Amino acid sequence: MNAPYMAPADTPVRQVTITIDGEEVSVPEGSTILTACNEAGKDTPTLCYGDTLTPKNACRVCMVELKGSRVLVPSCSRKVQPGMEVMTDTERVRHSRRLVLELLGSSVDLSTTPRIPEWMERYNADPDRYGERAGESLRRDVHDPGEHHAGNGSIAATMAQPDKIDNDLYVREYDKCILCYKCVDACGPQWQNSFAIQIAGRGFDAQISTEFAVELPDSACVFCGNCVEVCPTGALSFKTEYDMRAAGTWDESQQTTTTTVCTYCGVGCNLELHVQDNKIVKVTSPHDHSVSHGNLCIKGRFGYAHVQSREKDGSS
Amino acid sequence: MDLKFSNAEPFAEERDAIDRRLGGPGEDGWDGGERDERDHRSAQTSLPAWSRRHLVLEALHAVNDRVGWISPGALNYIGKRLSVAPADVYSVATFYALFSTNLRPKRIVHVCTDIACVARGSKEVCEGLEKRLGPAGAMNGWKHSPCLGVCERAPAALAVEAGDPPHEHLIGPATVDEVLLALNNGPAALAAEAPPVMAVPQAGQEGLVLLKRVGQVDPESIDDYLATDGYAGLRRAFEMGPAQIISEVKDSRLMGRGGAAFPAGIKWESTAKQPATPRYLVCNADESEPGTFKDRALLEGDPFALIESMTIAGYAIGAERGYIYLRGEYPRSYRLLRNAIEKARERGFLGANILGTGWSFELEIRRGAGAYICGEETAIFNSIEGYRGEPRSKPPFPFEQGLFGKPTVVNNVETLYNVPLIMQIGGAQYAKIGTEGSTGPKLFCVSGNLVRPGVYEVPFGATLGEVLKLAGGVPQGRTLQAVLLGGAAGGFVRADELDIPLTFEGARANDTTLGSGVVLAFDDTVDLSGILLRIARFFRDESCGQCVPCRVGTVRQEEALLRIVHNHGDAGAKGRDVGLLRDVGLAMKDASICGLGQAAWNAVESAIDRLGVLKESR
Ligand SMILES: Cc1cc2nc3c(=O)[nH]c(=O)nc-3n(C[C@H](O)[C@H](O)[C@H](O)COP(=O)(O)O)c2cc1C
Ligand code: SF4
Ligand code: SF4
Ligand code: SF4
Ligand code: FES
Numbered sequence: 001m002n003a004p005y006m007a008p009a010d011t012p013v014r015q016v017t018i019t020i021d022g023e024e025v026s027v028p029e030g031s032t033i034l035t036a037c038n039e040a041g042k043d044t045p046t047l048c049y050g051d052t053l054t055p056k057n058a059c060r061v062c063m064v065e066l067k068g069s070r071v072l073v074p075s076c077s078r079k080v081q082p083g084m085e086v087m088t089d090t091e092r093v094r095h096s097r098r099l100v101l102e103l104l105g106s107s108v109d110l111s112t113t114p115r116i117p118e119w120m121e122r123y124n125a126d127p128d129r130y131g132e133r134a135g136e137s138l139r140r141d142v143h144d145p146g147e148h149h150a151g152n153g154s155i156a157a158t159m160a161q162p163d164k165i166d167n168d169l170y171v172r173e174y175d176k177c178i179l180c181y182k183c184v185d186a187c188g189p190q191w192q193n194s195f196a197i198q199i200a201g202r203g204f205d206a207q208i209s210t211e212f213a214v215e216l217p218d219s220a221c222v223f224c225g226n227c228v229e230v231c232p233t234g235a236l237s238f239k240t241e242y243d244m245r246a247a248g249t250w251d252e253s254q255q256t257t258t259t260t261v262c263t264y265c266g267v268g269c270n271l272e273l274h275v276q277d278n279k280i281v282k283v284t285s286p287h288d289h290s291v292s293h294g295n296l297c298i299k300g301r302f303g304y305a306h307v308q309s310r311e312k313d314g315s316s
Numbered sequence: 317m318d319l320k321f322s323n324a325e326p327f328a329e330e331r332d333a334i335d336r337r338l339g340g341p342g343e344d345g346w347d348g349g350e351r352d353e354r355d356h357r358s359a360q361t362s363l364p365a366w367s368r369r370h371l372v373l374e375a376l377h378a379v380n381d382r383v384g385w386i387s388p389g390a391l392n393y394i395g396k397r398l399s400v401a402p403a404d405v406y407s408v409a410t411f412y413a414l415f416s417t418n419l420r421p422k423r424i425v426h427v428c429t430d431i432a433c434v435a436r437g438s439k440e441v442c443e444g445l446e447k448r449l450g451p452a453g454a455m456n457g458w459k460h461s462p463c464l465g466v467c468e469r470a471p472a473a474l475a476v477e478a479g480d481p482p483h484e485h486l487i488g489p490a491t492v493d494e495v496l497l498a499l500n501n502g503p504a505a506l507a508a509e510a511p512p513v514m515a516v517p518q519a520g521q522e523g524l525v526l527l528k529r530v531g532q533v534d535p536e537s538i539d540d541y542l543a544t545d546g547y548a549g550l551r552r553a554f555e556m557g558p559a560q561i562i563s564e565v566k567d568s569r570l571m572g573r574g575g576a577a578f579p580a581g582i583k584w585e586s587t588a589k590q591p592a593t594p595r596y597l598v599c600n601a602d603e604s605e606p607g608t609f610k611d612r613a614l615l616e617g618d619p620f621a622l623i624e625s626m627t628i629a630g631y632a633i634g635a636e637r638g639y640i641y642l643r644g645e646y647p648r649s650y651r652l653l654r655n656a657i658e659k660a661r662e663r664g665f666l667g668a669n670i671l672g673t674g675w676s677f678e679l680e681i682r683r684g685a686g687a688y689i690c691g692e693e694t695a696i697f698n699s700i701e702g703y704r705g706e707p708r709s710k711p712p713f714p715f716e717q718g719l720f721g722k723p724t725v726v727n728n729v730e731t732l733y734n735v736p737l738i739m740q741i742g743g744a745q746y747a748k749i750g751t752e753g754s755t756g757p758k759l760f761c762v763s764g765n766l767v768r769p770g771v772y773e774v775p776f777g778a779t780l781g782e783v784l785k786l787a788g789g790v791p792q793g794r795t796l797q798a799v800l801l802g803g804a805a806g807g808f809v810r811a812d813e814l815d816i817p818l819t820f821e822g823a824r825a826n827d828t829t830l831g832s833g834v835v836l837a838f839d840d841t842v843d844l845s846g847i848l849l850r851i852a853r854f855f856r857d858e859s860c861g862q863c864v865p866c867r868v869g870t871v872r873q874e875e876a877l878l879r880i881v882h883n884h885g886d887a888g889a890k891g892r893d894v895g896l897l898r899d900v901g902l903a904m905k906d907a908s909i910c911g912l913g914q915a916a917w918n919a920v921e922s923a924i925d926r927l928g929v930l931k932e933s934r
Contacts, residue, residue, distance in 0.1 A: 010630040011487060039682070046831055057709055057863075057909070058862050058863050058864070058909075059863070059864050060862075060863050060864050060865050060908070060909075063906070063907045064820075071905070071906055071907070071908075071914060072906045074709070077709060089447070090933070092906055095892040095903060095906070096865070096902075096903050096906050096907040097901035098863050099865065099869070099899060099900060099902075100865060100903065100907065103865065103868035103869060103872065103900075104864055104866055104868065106868070107868050107871075111486075116327060129892075129896065130875070130896070131875070131879075142418065143410040144416075144418075144454075145410060145411055145412060145413045145415075145686070145687070145857075146413030146462065146687075146857045147460070147857065147859070148458070148853075148856065148857060150853060150856075150874060151878070152878050152879070152882045153875040153876065153877070153878030153881075153882060153884075155880035155881075156875060157871050159877070177863070179861065179867070185676060193400030195319065195404055196401075196403055197403055198401075198403040198404055198406065198407035199407050199704065199861070200406055200407050201410050201411075201861070202410070202411050202687070202859070202860060202861050203856060203857060203858070203859040203860065203861040203867060203870070204411070204859070204861065204867055204868065204870070204871045205858065206861035206862070206867070209403070209405050209406070209407070210402075210406075211322075211388070211391060211402035211403045211405070211406040212388055212391075212406060212417065218322065219320070219403065220319065220320035220401060220402070220403065222685070222730075229725060257760065258513055285582070288408065316903050
């Protein structure tokens with residue numbers, strides 16, 4: 001259901017031609033404007049877009065101007081139609097991208113989100129101009145939709161809250177969460193079908209949550225880690241990575257990645273073993289692999305301790 | 317599907333409330349995880365239960381109505397009965413303001429603090445309640461509420477008592493004593509609600525079309541309805557057939573009255589042309605735009621007309637099922653509509669083989685639960701289907717993929733009330749009412765500081781000044797300060813702009829909007845910056861949270877306004893904050909998914925640019 005549609009080799013795929021910033025680009029019918037932008041070499045920022053998921057178009061950082069449209073359109077989800085005239089660098093586009101980055105930057109910890117500094121600079125974003133940021137809230141898991149406490153405007157509301165460490169496999173730092181829905185979609189009908197997490201609450205008080213915010217071991221979570229795989233901000237991270245970051249030892253430049261096949265069962269999922277200092281520090285899965293599409297189960301994702309067991313007698 | 321639930325079990329009354337709504341276990345679909353003899357060695361599909369996801373909201377209502385909140389056990393039981401994961405049920409339950417997932421008392425009074433009520437003394441009521449009950453909050457028995465849609469009787473309050481049956485009572489004008497009475501003795505102890513006709517000062521006047529029956533007939537009596545031309549439109553429609561009905565509606569140039577002013581005939585035609593079936597009809601009776609109460613006046617005063625109008629529309633577009641999505645805060649409309657549906661079915665106007673034509677049409681009411689966003693035409697689908705009321709992105713449009721993914725027409729209540737008239741007099745004749753660009757009669761929700769607030773019907777073409785005059789103008793000794801057109805998503809106009817014609821084209825030419833027909837007048841006693849703060853608060857509270865520009869933008873907008881209002885003297889800071897408001901406003905308008913975010917800055921912008929509100933230093 002989620003695999004990109006592949007036409008049988010003998011049916012010619014129709015090409016659609018649109019213009020992007022005045023230049024013509026042809027892409028297969030059914031492609032998104034984002035695909036066309038990539039084709040045309042337009043570097044487009046994206047956050048909620050995921051290569052293995054149905055576009056949710058929630059973050060609005062990829063907006064482009066489309067001639068004839070009253071409002072900007074999300075390039076990650078809008079399909080191309082012949083003759084579309086798309087503009088990717090107008091004042092309106094730059095303004096919206098800048099504001100999305102500022103609004104997120106002022107409310108969320110983006111320190112582990114890739115490419116943020118580069119985009120902030122490109123769009124001249126200044127997240128600090130919204131004022132002093134609110135500190136940790138202990139009430140983000142209490143939901144009173146339709147109500148909030150408004151102060152006097154001197155403190156900018158944020159997602160700040162304590163990290164959720166309730167198991168040995170992965171950690172949830174929701175102060176880094178941009179509510180992109182990717183983890184929810186990965187856990188739900190698009191991949192995992194475990195339905196352990198959803199969005200709870202409404203508006204700015206919305207939060208990824210289990211039912212009544214119970215801890216993961218008490219929820220339907222099966223610890224497949226597929227939500228961690230798709231999280232674009234590092235709000236979800238493997239406990240190994242979280243601990244190493246805390247200790248100051250996490251260093252991606254020192255890591256190697258080895259692709260291999262999972263040995264636990266016969267499905268044939270591919271694993272990418274990230275190794276630092278001769279130790280596996282996390283396991284991911286290639287998104288373009290035809291079997292696993294980036295998904296694994298708990299064994300493939302976390303069951304690697306035996307590999308690095310130093311015990312000679314094998315009892316580890 | 318194998319779902320995991322905690323051990324929390326429902327209390328007996330929760331189980332009973334849910335079973336009554338869903339039918340007892342085993343009556344329909346999967347019973348929810350309990351294994352018994354019958355299941356031994358047989359695999360059962362969960363499909364029948366699965367397809368009942370759309371009952372999640374109904375089941376949540378059942379529990380909330382009965383005990384006042386939704387406990388973990390009740391949530392589990394709903395999930396098991398409907399084969400929905402508990403995290404999913406929780407995500408729906410925490411979306412709606414009328415539900416609580418925290419323990420709270422059975423009696424709650426929602427006190428409206430929205431703009432029309434602020435202009436007429438809700439602040440004083442709240443101050444009084446704070447003294448007697450402590451600050452607003454569920455545990456103190458009272459809460460602040462966004463507009464309750466009773467602006468003509470501002471300040472308003474809604475008293476709710478969970479139980480079997482639950483009691484709900486709209487109070488207006490509300491006093492501290494009445495709120496206390498409702499809390500101490502229950503809403504049943506309150507004096508009877510003002511009759512529906514109170515909302516319509518013109519009631520009984522010659523020449524009314526949409527409001528002609530309000531106050532003149534018994535809204536519970538189908539015989540009264542039939543005696544006043546009721547169902548003449550449907551009979552005429554059956555003579556014409558679907559194609560001609562649509563062509564008459566197109567000729568009438570009837571524009572949607574829900575706010576977006578889209579031509580109804582075109583919407584019907586494009587839906588009817590879709591090959592996919594079944595098709596659906598949804599009546600948008602969510603009426604939550606602050607200052608809007610016209611749909612309530614129609615539904616309470618003349619409920620049968622909605623049933624007739626929807627039957628015609630359903631017949632025209634080939635929909636055999638219609639849904640009325642009714643605002644959760646409208647208890648009397650709910651009661652009257654249920655009665656109307658029942659009576660119409662008894663008399664053969666609804667159900668199988670209507671009036672012997674062979675055409676069948678079913679109608680169901682779905683109650684909202686306190687979420688303005690659910691009035692958005694795609695959020696309404698998600699809400700009915702049992703999901704969070706988050707708007708979908710368009711395209712695809714409702715006429716292609718709407719409710720349950722099928723071609724769907726969504727029309728506002730008032731839009732539909734025009735249909736029987738169009739059937740009777742024909743589209744061309746109808747188009748002669750009003751102006752070239754805005755045909756037909758129109759309802760305005762006139763409220764605020766006026767002598768006779770209420771719903772007024774005029775043919776399109778009346779000016780703002782004329783409509784204000786109908787409502788008696790501002791009280792003696794006061795002067796008009798500004799008027800808000802179109803509600804919180806609309807815009808302000810100045811007191812010297814009373815010549816603006818209240819037509820779609822007139823509003824457009826004057827760079828404003830009619831929206832849902834709100835005309836809210838503020839006299840010189842009202843602090844407009846307080847009104848702006850309330851509007852900003854409204855959008856922040858009602859944003860669904862899906863997209864960044866609106867989720868965070870509405871927060872930053874409120875914060876900037878708060879700073880401006882609190883920072884009296886500092887001109888430099890004020891200038892920066894106004895600039896920030898413009899920046900955020902433009903991004904919300906340009907990059908939000910739906911109309912809520914896109915319009916969240918309209919009123920503030922018009923207050924700055926048109927009224928000069930934040931410029932003057934106070
Ligand atoms: C945030 C939001 C709230 C809305 N609320 C309502 C509502 O309560 N009632 C309504 O009829 N239309 C509402 N609308 C407009 C609907 O999306 C839709 O345009 C309308 O129901 C279509 O019916 P009409 O063509 O008959 O006007 C709302 C729109 C938005 C963006
Ligand atoms: S680890 Fe797997 S089951 Fe658990 S929340 Fe993430 S996606 Fe869902
Ligand atoms: S936790 Fe990560 S994947 Fe989930 S919504 Fe937040 S940012 Fe997105
Ligand atoms: S604009 Fe606001 S209400 Fe609409 S989808 Fe975005 S967050 Fe939700
Ligand atoms: S990447 Fe397109 S909206 Fe988020």
